[in-house]
Amino acid sequence: MSTKKSVEEIERVAIRFAGDSGDGMQLTGTKFSEATALAGNDLSTFPDFPAEIRAPAGSLAGVSGFQVHFAAEDIRTPADYPDVLFAMNPAALRTNVEDLRPGGMLIINTDAFSTQNIERAGYTEDPIEPLRDRYRVVDIPLTALNRAALSELKLSTRETDRCKNFFALGLMYWLYNRPMEPTERWLRTKFTGGVLEANLRVLKAGHAFGETCELFPVSFVVPRAKIQPGVYRNITGNTALSWGIVAAGVQMQRPIFLGAYPITPASEVLHELARYRHFGIRTFQAEDEIAAVAAAIGASFAGHLGICTTSGPGFILKQEAIGLAVMTELPVVIVNIQRAGPSTGMPTKTEQADLLAALYGRNSDSPLPVLAPATPGDCFHVMIEAFAMAVKYMTPVVVLSDGYIANSSEPWLIPDVAALPRNKVELHSDPENFEPYQRDPITLARPWAVPGTKGVEHRLTGLESAAQSGNVSYLPENHQKMVSLRAAKVAGIANELPPVEVNGGDGELLVVGWGGTWGAITEAVNRARSEGLPVSSIQLRHLNPFPPNLGEVLARFRRVLVCELNTGQLWRMLRAEYLTPAELLSKVEGQPFRISEIRERIEQLLNKGDA
Amino acid sequence: MAKVALKTKDFVSNQDVRWCPGCGDYSILKNVQRVMPELGVPRENVVFVSGIGCSSRFPLYMNTFGFHTIHGRAPAFATGMKAARPELSVWVVTGDGDGLSIGGNHLLHVLRRNLDLQILLFNNRVYGLTKGQYSPTSRPGMHSKSTPQGSIDYPVDPIAFALGAGATFVARTIDVDANHLQTILKRASAHPGTALIEILQNCPVYNDNEWGEVQDRKTRSDSALVLENGEPLVFGAKGGKRGIRIKDGVPSVVALADDDDPQARGVATHNEHPHSPSYAFALASLQRPDFPLPIGVFRAVERPTYESMVEQQIADAKAKNESAANIETLLHSGDTWTVEV
The missing domain is CATH 3.40.50.970 (Thiamin diphosphate (ThDP)-binding fold, Pyr/PP domains)
Structure with a gap:
């Protein structure tokens, strides 16, 4: 019989699960996040895993981690440093322990610390003892406890050991008073028979272990966050992006055609959309990246909403075809979920280094709009905006997401569907005086006239085309005119963009970011402001064209700091475009910014400014 | 047509x-x-x-x-x-x-x-x-x-x-x-x-x-x-007719007289x-x-x-699940929770 232990209330906590890539850490983290979301906390997650499906067991290269940060208040990042590290083996300990907050809780599966495993992780002696001074180390013989819990079931040792992540999950559910029902429900939809029974048992056994053993004197509760009322769900950037594509098709009343080739970290979008045939969505897994974009452009030519989703190396392969869409002025959306490069780089790690490629990576002058979502949930809205822009201006549009927001999750206030923009597409059907390159006087867009429409038959070509008729033209003045028209059309989109909003509003220093760095930048700036530092921030969603008031905003601040996960791409653009003497905080480690990194630079710049 | x-x-x-x-x-x-x-x-x-x-x-x-x-x-x-x-x-x-x-x-x-x-x-x-x-x-x-x-x-x-x-x-x-x-x-x-x-x-x-x-x-x-x-696989002008035999997948040319029955001579059809x-x-x-x-x-x-199979899959999915084909249902699928005022 156990006596009821006491419960301590805390404001926020960040937990990192780390183990072998075969240990199920991503699943454990995902399930913990879902239970946490249902418990009403605000949360932010950061899955960090290797590209290898199963790296050699116990190797440093094979360590997979999942960090979840949850709180009773509004949060924007997965936290710089976890408060709790659950290390499933020595390799996981070695690659993660330096991140653990001093004094934090270190939970260790001691059964995995065999001499062989310790050596494989590169330690020459038992690494745990020296850590006891720095952290609250909790030793758990997880493998043995898990085996004991399943001893009555006729499972192989291998099958039994594969359940141990759910023992760990059950333990963490007890420690942080999370509901177990959502996970149990999920298990019942996923497994049957012995495997289901085993997972349910160890989940409960882990929970019971926390309650009865002496290792944990208290459990913790993080009260519900005081956030905007409404219906919420947990969502990753890739899911939100997929649903944004579905929603764009419904709202614009045109069918969606997705051309895609499998690539990390974009494949989930193809998988997700392939499930929505009942929306009339056509997904096409092409033979390569080029065919994927070509098919999407072909579908656009035929009147569908063409889209392709990819990541860096695939994006580069598509560039020639994107140039054709610029030239023939066809609406198509290209999503680049950026990852660390160049070349194959680090496929599962994040980066923001394809901005200049999106803008200038095609032959000749080839302007197109570029958008970047700021958060996982924002990926939904950015897709609706991208499709509307593509059709309204008859242009390819590039959306730059990144590996971090693609895989991270956050609680998402489900938008009011009735309030989503409608943007019904009107195809051109009037044969009277029709010319394929006649232009709308305001948007400069040419008409979208599609096959099947009598009297508007026309030819498009990647050769330079005569203004109006679209016939092939090598006339010098025509080329000059068409290059200028294409540029003016894209530049003119700025007229409809909302002015960039300044977080904070005033001060001496303006921090500028774009895309998925929003959380870390906003958090760093808000904390600095709350301590009286004269700093504000903006997060650019529109990278081409820039919002119309950007120059004016930049000029209002004495100093500008651009923070980006590359070696200075937006920084160069802002310096070139606005002649602002902006400074740069660059990071290319395949990891998102820590709040503290931005915070330190803010303080450093402001101190330097005072001196 | x-x-x-x-x-x-x-x-x-x-x-x-x-x-x-x-x-x-x-x-x-x-x-x-x-x-x-x-x-x-x-x-x-x-x-x-x-x-x-x-x-x-x-x-x-x-x-x-x-x-x-x-x-x-x-x-x-x-x-x-x-x-x-x-x-x-x-x-x-x-x-x-x-x-x-x-x-x-x-x-x-x-x-x-x-x-x-x-x-x-x-x-x-x-x-x-x-x-x-x-x-x-x-x-x-x-x-x-x-x-x-x-x-x-x-x-x-x-x-x-x-x-x-x-x-x-x-x-x-x-x-x-x-x-x-x-x-x-x-x-x-x-x-x-x-x-x-x-x-x-x-x-x-x-x-x-x-x-x-x-x-x-x-x-x-x-x-x-x-x-x-x-x-039959026959070519050549009158007086120089020839046929193609195919044996074990290997073709060969056989000369034919004008009144030969090509099939009787082993010429492939x-x-x-x-x-x-x-x-x-x-x-x-x-x-x-x-x-x-x-x-x-x-x-x-x-x-x-x-394309006929694409259309069939779309038709099947719609027949099975058309009522779910709206954004509201999609966004609320799976686990959701309500934050009260």
Whole structure:
């Protein structure tokens, strides 16, 4: 019989699960996040895993981690440093322990610390003892406890050991008073028979272990966050992006055609959309990246909403075809979920280094709009905006997401569907005086006239085309005119963009970011402001064209700091475009910014400014 | 099929045709424009798609919808169009460089997927637009600007390539043979699936007379084997008739007297429809100068088209789940929770 232990209330906590890539850490983290979301906390997650499906067991290269940060208040990042590290083996300990907050809780599966495993992780002696001074180390013989819990079931040792992540999950559910029902429900939809029974048992056994053993004197509760009322769900950037594509098709009343080739970290979008045939969505897994974009452009030519989703190396392969869409002025959306490069780089790690490629990576002058979502949930809205822009201006549009927001999750206030923009597409059907390159006087867009429409038959070509008729033209003045028209059309989109909003509003220093760095930048700036530092921030969603008031905003601040996960791409653009003497905080480690990194630079710049 | 009252001139665009004088493309263009009114397809439903090369200018001269795209990728653009809009009549025009070199991958995949497209591959065995380099179908040893000592590439045969890719309709015809070309174009249009037509086409500037002996009516009877379904594989003029035997997949030539019964002499009878492509492969191996070059339909079999299966999946999904096809349901699927005021 156990006596009821006491419960301590805390404001926020960040937990990192780390183990072998075969240990199920991503699943454990995902399930913990879902239970946490249902418990009403605000949360932010950061899955960090290797590209290898199963790296050699116990190797440093094979360590997979999942960090979840949850709180009773509004949060924007997965936290710089976890408060709790659950290390499933020595390799996981070695690659993660330096991140653990001093004094934090270190939970260790001691059964995995065999001499062989310790050596494989590169330690020459038992690494745990020296850590006891720095952290609250909790030793758990997880493998043995898990085996004991399943001893009555006729499972192989291998099958039994594969359940141990759910023992760990059950333990963490007890420690942080999370509901177990959502996970149990999920298990019942996923497994049957012995495997289901085993997972349910160890989940409960882990929970019971926390309650009865002496290792944990208290459990913790993080009260519900005081956030905007409404219906919420947990969502990753890739899911939100997929649903944004579905929603764009419904709202614009045109069918969606997705051309895609499998690539990390974009494949989930193809998988997700392939499930929505009942929306009339056509997904096409092409033979390569080029065919994927070509098919999407072909579908656009035929009147569908063409889209392709990819990541860096695939994006580069598509560039020639994107140039054709610029030239023939066809609406198509290209999503680049950026990852660390160049070349194959680090496929599962994040980066923001394809901005200049999106803008200038095609032959000749080839302007197109570029958008970047700021958060996982924002990926939904950015897709609706991208499709509307593509059709309204008859242009390819590039959306730059990144590996971090693609895989991270956050609680998402489900938008009011009735309030989503409608943007019904009107195809051109009037044969009277029709010319394929006649232009709308305001948007400069040419008409979208599609096959099947009598009297508007026309030819498009990647050769330079005569203004109006679209016939092939090598006339010098025509080329000059068409290059200028294409540029003016894209530049003119700025007229409809909302002015960039300044977080904070005033001060001496303006921090500028774009895309998925929003959380870390906003958090760093808000904390600095709350301590009286004269700093504000903006997060650019529109990278081409820039919002119309950007120059004016930049000029209002004495100093500008651009923070980006590359070696200075937006920084160069802002310096070139606005002649602002902006400074740069660059990071290319395949990891998102820590709040503290931005915070330190803010303080450093402001101190330097005072001196 | 309801005939649409259109004439050849309705398919002639207002663009000046800019191929070299004497180019085989002129004849192909004229014959395609002639056949079009007979296909019963409304002009606004016709799309010509091409890549890059001399042949790829073709769509610009057709008064239909047209898309002159990028090098080698026309099959992929056409796949998107046809999968999106199955009711369109989509024609791909490509060449030996565009289709088999830079675009070989896309040609392979469009053929195996079996979209209902017509692919016209103009084979002149040379790069024309870039001024005379050897192509992937050029003969070994060919002297060109890029192979001054002769080409050392082993060539690919478009027919064998298509058969290997699982094509359901494979044919070969000749640029200047109007009747044969028109017959094959009509057959290709009627075929429900991807139809690959290799058109032997003369480039008078960079590879003149490459197909001379089969283009010339005087030499054709000895150098070409005209394929007719159900007819024996016989070629040669009276007094010099010969037949093709195929034993264990290996073809050989047998001399025939004028009054011989070819079947009794073991000459194979042409059949476009065997499920196995082995026989068609044996035909594709017939090359000059040891054999006559087969002209006609090598293979015509049926298999569901890609786009029909896409439509079926959409229809099935809608029948099963149409009520869920709204954004509200999608966004609220799975676990959600309510934060009260």
